[in-house]
Amino acid sequence: MTNSPTTPRVAPMHYNARGNPVHTWTLTPSHITDPVHCILPPEGVLPVIFVPGIMGSNLKSKPEKGKGKKKAAPVWRLDAGFMGKNMWLAKNWIFKTAGERQKILHPLRAEVDRDGAVPKLAVGTVITQPELDKKKAALALTKRYRERGWGEVSETSYHAFLLWLEETLNNQFLPHQWPQFDVRPEHLHTVAVEPGPTHITRLKPEIPIAMPGLGANLASQLPSIISDELLARGDYRMPVHACGYNWLDSNKIAAQRLAERIDELMHQYGRNCQQVILVTHSMGGLVARRCAQLPGMSAKIAGVVHGVMPATGAPVAYRRCKVGMSDEDPIAGAVIGPTGQEVTAVFAQAPGALQLLPTQDYAPGWLRLIDNHGVSAMPRQPVKDPYEEIYLRRDRWWGLLREEWLAPKDGDPITWETFADNIKKAKAFHQCISGSYHPQTYVYYGSEAKYPSFESITWQMQRGSRLNGPHGSYPDSFTVSNLEMHQVRDDGRSPVYVGGREQPIPPMRGDPDAPVKTVKTSYWELHCKMQDGSGDGTVPVSSGSAPIKHARNGGVRQQIKAPGFDHEASYANPLTQQFTLYSIIKIAAKAKRPLCAG
Known part of the structure; x- marks a missing residue:
């Protein structure tokens, strides 16, 4: 009779630097003879790569060569500071002049900084070998996140979403146990496993499965998830990576960097990784679209999820x-x-x-000038x-x-x-x-009156203050529309002034020591009006919704408009998160099967 434990023994698992599962177990006395279970995740690997928007990647200066030259230093760091607020940007940029900005933020003098903040929490497949030394364990976890590229992208804007995505995709690999899907007893059946009396529970084929997190509105716009799609997605583990880029340089260069990252990951994960999925934010969508056009890249990308992409630009x-x-x-x-x-x-x-x-x-005529009566003062441009x-x-x-x-x-x-x-x-x-869009493209965009956007840019003429200035007739609107740069006064703010000057106001009687105040006199003040359309605060609806209208060969599979978020925080919204998960399931169901499945 053996002295065996009463509960099954399961070997703890972590993932090594190549993303492969590793089980560890300490040898036990010989009288304990019950088996140790090594629970294996799926062999197939379908990495998800997040591509951030403009200003969403950490940048550092390029090191200067030669003795005595400056070493690389952060120039755009997006770490969460005190109470989750990015104090670094405020401290380093609020008082920078135009000249200082021009010197530092030059595309040839900056590059991606991989050493930004990373999470301290182990989730999904980002788990390391157990360590008794807490400091050593924390360093190992930091190294793993940095290998994933998370240090390249904004902690404040993206890390909460990336943690949610990593945990959601990799916490549980049995489709019928995924909490995001409404799997009911009638959707299941048991299958006997030979040899022996063991049975396993599986989803029945061809059953529509609801996603309550989408809400009634989005669910009504989208085809249902089918149980077969959940089973197909269950063949993969989906490690979440990030790929920052130098957003000062051309998106063409960024696309090449993304292509290199895709090739690196496919080589790292080996024969069981045939493709990747891209999830993009804002300008990152333009990077991904260009990447998919590069030789051989479209076949390596299973699909793309675009969030709040300025598909045709933004005024x-x-x-x-x-x-x-x-x-x-x-x-x-x-x-x-x-x-x-x-x-x-x-x-x-x-x-x-x-x-x-x-x-x-983008629709022509998005720039206009109107006079003080609201009448068009020039042909729209x-x-x-x-x-x-x-x-x-x-x-x-x-x-x-x-x-x-x-x-x-x-x-x-x-x-x-x-x-x-x-x-x-x-x-x-x-x-x-x-x-140009990848054949498996899913898109969401913002449409919210609470976050208005600029569908067009309107300059409006308003009567200026002449005070003691010239008393000639005002130039008409046609003349104003044809003025050159040197014929207006412009300090980079609204309004721009036509005629007049900056004129001192005499101090009040009896107060000769009062500070001298000035007023800007002019014939006309040209005011640049505020937002005039719906959107997410940055991308207008016309640009956000453009993919499905412009896509050649029907590459956009689904496109939704969603309310309730602003541009930067769009992936913090539960509805957009659920749509991203929905899209990933649909993409994975049509992805190339891993070689291990054959």
Whole structure:
């Protein structure tokens, strides 16, 4: 008679650096003869790679070569600080001048920083070998997350979602036990396992399975999940990775980096990894679309989930180059650029940022000028080509940028020719990805009156204050619409002034020591109006909903609009999380089967 434990013994499991399961067990006395169970996860591997939006990747300076040169240092770090707030960005960027921004945030002087903050919590397949030394265990976990690329992307914006996704996809590998799906007793049957009396529970085939988390509205827009799809997805473990990129450089370069990451992961996981799934946020969608066009890449991507992607660009990118962000969001604007001068100093030299401008596929006429009676004061722009008609326009005040802002004080000035070349790169990139979507594409976009977006940009003429200034007649609206850059007063904020000057106001009598105040006199004040459409606060509905209208060959399988979130926090919304899970299930069901399944 053996002295065996009364409960089954299960060997603890962790995953090594290659993502393979490893079981550990300490030898027991010989009189204990019951078996030790090594519970194996699925052999198939279908990695999920998250691709962030613009400004969502950590960046560092490139190290300078030679003795005495500066070492690499963080230049854009998105770690959560005190009470989850990113104090690093505020501390390092709020007081930066346009010239300092131009020097630091240059695409050739920055690269992805892999050493951002990572979670301290083990979830899903991110579990390491048990360690008695807590410090050693924490270091091992940090190393594993960094290997996953999580240190490359914003902790504040993305880590909570990535933790949820990793845990949801890899905590349990028996489909009928997944809590996100309404699996009922009538959906199940038992199957005998030979040899012996063992039985296992399985889902019946061809049964629609509800996803309560989608809610009634989304569920009514989407085909049901079928039990066969859950079973097919159950053949995989799905480790969640992230791939940051240098968002200052062209998205074409970012796409190449993503392709390299895909190849690295497929090599790492070996023969049982045939494809990957991409989940993107905002501009990351443009990166993924270009990546799928690279030689051999479409076949290596099982499918793509796009969240709040500016599919045809966003007019807000134009507006920020003209008047900055201070009137949209004073706090974010202090970091990104409160006026057009700070934004232009960076955007003009950053092809990636310029690729967010409205493309040739965006509805024409998104830029307009109206007079003080609300009547159109010029033909709406662009008529056809935004690149020549707006972005490269040097002879009208409403062109994209002022040439003198390319050379801010204490900066490293760029020429108009360099800026024009970056616009041409943006045009070529837009034309390249126009209508191009992976054959298994799922899309969600925001549509919420609470988070209005700029569908168009409207400049409105308002009577200025002349005080003791000139008393001639006001220039008419036609004249105003044709004024050149040097004929208006523009400090990178709204409004822009036509005529007049900055004029001192005499102090009140009896107070000669009172500070001198000034007023900006003018014939006209040209105000850049606020948001005029629905969306997510950044991407308007017309751009967010464009994929299904523009996709060639019907590549977009499902596209939904969802309320209740702003642009940056879209993946924190339970509905978008559930739609992402739904999409991953649908994609996995059609993915290449792992070689082990054959």
